[in-house]
Amino acid sequence: MQIVFGIDFGTTNSALSVFRNGTVEMLTVDGSDRAGELMRSVLFFNEDNEIFAGQEAIRQYVSDGADGRFMQSIKTFLPNTSFDSTEIFGKRYGIDDLVAIILRKIKARGEEHVGCPVDSVVLGRPVVFSTDPDKDAVAEQRLEKAARKAGFKNIWFQYEPVAAAMAYEDSLEAGQERIVFIGDFGGGTSDFSVIRVKGGDFSRSNRRSDVLSLGGVYVAGDKFDSQVMWDKVACHFGRHARYKAMGKDEWVNVPRSIIYTLCQWHRIPMLRARKTREHIRLIKETTDSRQAIENLENIISDNYGFFLFQAIEKAKCELSERDHSLISFVERDLRVSERIGKVEFETLNADNFQQIADCIDDVITRSGLLPTQIDTVFLTGGTSRIPHIRMLFAERFGQDKLENRDAFTSVAHGLGSSVPLFV
Ligand SMILES: Nc1ncnc2c1ncn2[C@@H]1O[C@H](COP(=O)(O)OP(=O)(O)OP(=O)(O)O)[C@@H](O)[C@H]1O
Numbered sequence: 034m035q036i037v038f039g040i041d042f043g044t045t046n047s048a049l050s051v052f053r054n055g056t057v058e059m060l061t062v063d064g065s066d067r068a069g070e071l072m073r074s075v076l077f078f079n080e081d082n083e084i085f086a087g088q089e090a091i092r093q094y095v096s097d098g099a100d101g102r103f104m105q106s107i108k109t110f111l112p113n114t115s116f117d118s119t120e121i122f123g124k125r126y127g128i129d130d131l132v133a134i135i136l137r138k139i140k141a142r143g144e145e146h147v148g149c150p151v152d153s154v155v156l157g158r159p160v161v162f163s164t165d166p167d168k169d170a171v172a173e174q175r176l177e178k179a180a181r182k183a184g185f186k187n188i189w190f191q192y193e194p195v196a197a198a199m200a201y202e203d204s205l206e207a208g209q210e211r212i213v214f215i216g217d218f219g220g221g222t223s224d225f226s227v228i229r230v231k232g233g234d235f236s237r238s239n240r241r242s243d244v245l246s247l248g249g250v251y252v253a254g255d256k257f258d259s260q261v262m263w264d265k266v267a268c269h270f271g272r273h274a275r276y277k278a279m280g281k282d283e284w285v286n287v288p289r290s291i292i293y294t295l296c297q298w299h300r301i302p303m304l305r306a307r308k309t310r311e312h313i314r315l316i317k318e319t320t321d322s323r324q325a326i327e328n329l330e331n332i333i334s335d336n337y338g339f340f341l342f343q344a345i346e347k348a349k350c351e352l353s354e355r356d357h358s359l360i361s362f363v364e365r366d367l368r369v370s371e372r373i374g375k376v377e378f379e380t381l382n383a384d385n386f387q388q389i390a391d392c393i394d395d396v397i398t399r400s401g402l403l404p405t406q407i408d409t410v411f412l413t414g415g416t417s418r419i420p421h422i423r424m425l426f427a428e429r430f431g432q433d434k435l436e437n438r439d440a441f442t443s444v445a446h447g448l449g450s451s452v453p454l455f456v
Pocket residue numbers: 042043044045046047108218219220221222223253254255346349350351353413414415416417418419440441
């Protein structure tokens with residue numbers, strides 16, 4: 034009897050399912066409670082070259098503070114061909130090595146549960162890693178290489194929204210047939226599919242003909258956080274600061290590229306480059322906002338971006354339930370306390386929501402169906418909790434067609450359900 038894992042390696046969270054004896058089961062990957070069904074896709078390296086993943090990485094990072102390297106949103110780097118490897122405390126790691134560390138840990142936890150080695154896996158992938166087909170191919174190859182390094186021998190890929198569709202299918206009664214619009218809104222990407230599903234029809238070998246259209250955009254939870262950082266918090270780090278460039282008398286703004294990088298939390302460590310730090314030091318000498326530039330220096334050297342972004346993310350999540358929330362963060366001389374309203378959040382992110390809306394419309398059009406011909410809308414992923422996202426669907430399909438559940442585990446579950454398509 035073959036046992037196969039389904040692994041959803043997500044930008045923010047990863048999850049694991051197992052297929053055995055014809056059924057799919059979710060396994061805990063990081064702890065033993067229900068929350069343990071998810072592992073934060075983060076790594077921490079300390080100066081002794083010890084590596085930690087998930088909650089353990091966060092714990093070590095909190096206790097070790099700046100004395101280590103914390104990495105997050107690693108999946109986002111997969112299609113980035115100008116980023117191949119990084120040096121951490123004198124050792125070079127390829128992007129596939131970093132992903133392999135996470136996959137190896139998930140694999141080990143899964144093997145503990147099932148009590149034997151497992152070398153086959155169905156991995157999820159977003160519909161669009163990159164709109165550039167070459168970069169897209171590179172991303173998948175890197176992910177496959179990572180799975181090999183983690184010890185898997187048989188590796189298959191399934192589109193994340195198709196996996197979500199299969200999780201939905203498992204909840205249908207035998208014979209029940211539906212055309213579903215799937216929306217999977219994660220941390221890095223929003224992925225869509227229009228697909229025909231049928232309850233109790235588990236073993237159909239080829240689902241290709243059931244997929245009427247696929248699509249995706251690189252706009253999801255992380256982008257919303259970045260936008261809030263840009264509009265509400267970056268002012269504390271010199272976004273509006275001015276300075277006098279050497280030997281000149283006119284005021285100029287802090288380079289946009291620095292502030293822009295600051296707003297993408299996974300890229301903050303890149304500001305550690307010697308040239309950038311020297312530039313910031315010169316800005317500090319003549320700036321009209323010395324405190325802000327000092328804050329900028331501190332966030333780069335003390336690496337507290339993760340906690341700042343956690344505060345932003347927390348405020349964002351609260352806005353899914355309430356009309357107002359507070360971004361509250363204190364560190365050294367920095368004191369951030371910014372109120373943000375739900376409408377304000379929607380206005381700041383108008384362009385991001387528009388890109389998502391355009392992609393939804395495109396996927397509907399390419400399915401060859403009218404919204405009235407689609408029976409159900411199944412939304413999953415953490416970002417699907419944002420009311421404005423649900424509204425985009427209510428506007429197009431009507432409120433009563435919306436189903437929203439298992440925000441964090443449907444993809445992993447569906448990857449397990451995909452196993453019979455491959456083996
Ligand atoms: N209540 C909420 N309201 C708004 N956003 C939320 C909420 N809960 C979680 N999120 C966001 O959901 C995202 C994580 O969702 P999820 O775990 O589905 O992503 P992922 O699978 O890791 O990413 P991807 O599928 O893009 O690789 C984060 O950006 C998080 O801030």
